[in-house]
Amino acid sequence: MTLHYDIDGENFQTAGEASANVKKVLRQLGISTDIIRRVAIAMYEGEINMVIHANGGVADVAITPDRIEMTLEDSGNGIPDIALAMQEGYSTAPENVHELGFGAGMGLPNMKKYTDEMKIESTVGVGTKVFMAVNLK
Amino acid sequence: MTTAELCARLSLEPLCLAEPDRPVTGGYAGDLLSWVMGRAQSGDAWVTIMTNRNVVAVASMADVACIVLAEGVEPDADTLEAAQKQGVNLLRGESGAFALCAAIAAALAE
Ligand SMILES: Nc1ncnc2c1ncn2[C@@H]1O[C@H](COP(=O)(O)OP(=O)(O)OP(=O)(O)O)[C@@H](O)[C@H]1O
Ligand SMILES: [Mg+2]
Numbered sequence: 001m002t003l004h005y006d007i008d009g010e011n012f013q014t015a016g017e018a019s020a021n022v023k024k025v026l027r028q029l030g031i032s033t034d035i036i037r038r039v040a041i042a043m044y045e046g047e048i049n050m051v052i053h054a055n056g057g058v059a060d061v062a063i064t065p066d067r068i069e070m071t072l073e074d075s076g077n078g079i080p081d082i083a084l085a086m087q088e089g090y091s092t093a094p095e096n097v098h099e100l101g102f103g104a105g106m107g108l109p110n111m112k113k114y115t116d117e118m119k120i121e122s123t124v125g126v127g128t129k130v131f132m133a134v135n136l137k
Numbered sequence: 138m139t140t141a142e143l144c145a146r147l148s149l150e151p152l153c154l155a156e157p158d159r160p161v162t163g164g165y166a167g168d169l170l171s172w173v174m175g176r177a178q179s180g181d182a183w184v185t186i187m188t189n190r191n192v193v194a195v196a197s198m199a200d201v202a203c204i205v206l207a208e209g210v211e212p213d214a215d216t217l218e219a220a221q222k223q224g225v226n227l228l229r230g231e232s233g234a235f236a237l238c239a240a241i242a243a244a245l246a247e
Contacts, residue, residue, distance in 0.1 A: 013215065016194035020223065023198065033179065033200065040198040041174045048191075101187045101195075106171030113175065 001025075001063045007047055007072075009056025012100075018059050019044035022070075029063065031136070038114040039068050039134050045107040046072040046130050052097050053077075054128060067116070070132045078124040086112065086120075138244060140203045140226045143182060147230060147240050149205065152217060155224040161202040164241045166234050170195045177201055182241050184234045188212045193219040193227070202226065205241070207234040 003025065005018035023040040031039075043059070050057040054076025062069040079085045086108050093103030112118050115132040122128040141157035143149070162180035167173050168187050177183055179200040185192060186207050193216060196204045203226035206212060212220075212227065220227040230237050 013190065016191065016198075019198060020194065037179055037198070037200045040200075044194060044198045045171065045174065100189050100191055101168055101170040102191075104169040104171045106169070106175050110171055110175045 001029075003061040003063075005059040005061075007050050007056045007059055007074075009051055009054065009074075012051065015048055015051040016044055019047050022061055026063070026068070031068075035068070035134060035136065039070070042111045042114045042132050042134070043070050045111050046070065046132065048102065049107055049130075050074045050076070052093055052102060057127075064136075066137055067133050067135045070130075072130045072132075073127065074129075075127040078126055078128055079120065079122040080124050082120050082122060140182075140228075143203070143241065143244060144228050146244050147237070149228040149230045151227075152206075152212065152229055153220040153225065153227040155221065156226055159202045159226060161241075161245065163245070164238055165201070166238050174199050184237050184241070186210050186234065188216060190216040190219045192216065193223055193225050196225045197223050203228055205230055205237055207232065207237050 026036045054074035057074025060071045088109045089105040091103045091105035116135045117133040119131040138161050140159045143161050144151050161182050163178050165177035165181045166184040168185050177199050181201045182203050183201040184205045188210050206229040209231045
């Protein structure tokens with residue numbers, strides 16, 4: 001099963017809708033709550049990052065008997081130093097999202113923590129592609 | 138202890154009690170959303186002073202039992218709406234986060 005989402009970068013109010021939908025679908029499929037939780041958090045962090053840092057993008061989710069794969073792709077400014085961005089506490093989030101509780105620099109570390117595989121490809125000025133997978137077996 | 142029981146026990150205000158029977162198994166306090174998603178456990182009562190609608194999404198993704206707004210803060214209108222729509226328990230207490238956590242811990246210890 002594959003799911004596709006367009007993530008609107010302008011609208012903070014709808015940020016999280018794709019993740020909420022993925023969570024709902026996984027629940028309907030009878031996936032265990034622990035797996036759902038890991039996928040939902042990883043997906044939400046990635047979705048929010050695209051909204052805050054890249055003006056939106058697209059998300060594709062593939063559900064197979066073996067695993068759940070999430071691919072998030074945007075045409076934002078890219079990440080100059082991925083190793084630095086992966087460090088806990090590193091953030092370039094603007095002041096206006098700090099007020100909302102974002103910008104702790106914990107999103108990418110959470111995505112790594114909750115998934116079994118994570119790959120980031122990014123080119124400055126071109127965009128970022130994040131691949132994550134959670135194994136079902 | 139269920140969320141409804143915790144709510145009654147601490148005299149919290151049930152702004153949205155979508156899942157009254159959801160068991161509360163622990164607690165977490167924090168306002169930085171990614172810290173909450175990284176550290177809170179499924180089934181926790183999450184104490185925060187953040188009022189924007191993203192707290193509802195975070196509570197849902199992190200699978201906490203309930204959000205407990207501290208200091209009597211007023212949730213944004215769309216936050217309450219989101220809680221109702223997404224079926225997330227949203228409670229409110231007049232005390233600060235420390236006192237609320239102490240009360241939650243005491244209730245869970247019994
Ligand atoms: N899709 C993206 N496009 C461009 N830059 C990104 C993207 N995702 C992450 N980054 C960069 O990596 C940094 C770290 O991301 P991370 O998600 O860990 O923290 P944050 O989003 O700043 O804060 P938090 O996730 O804790 O709310 C960001 O501040 C930003 O500089
Ligand atoms: Mg982030």
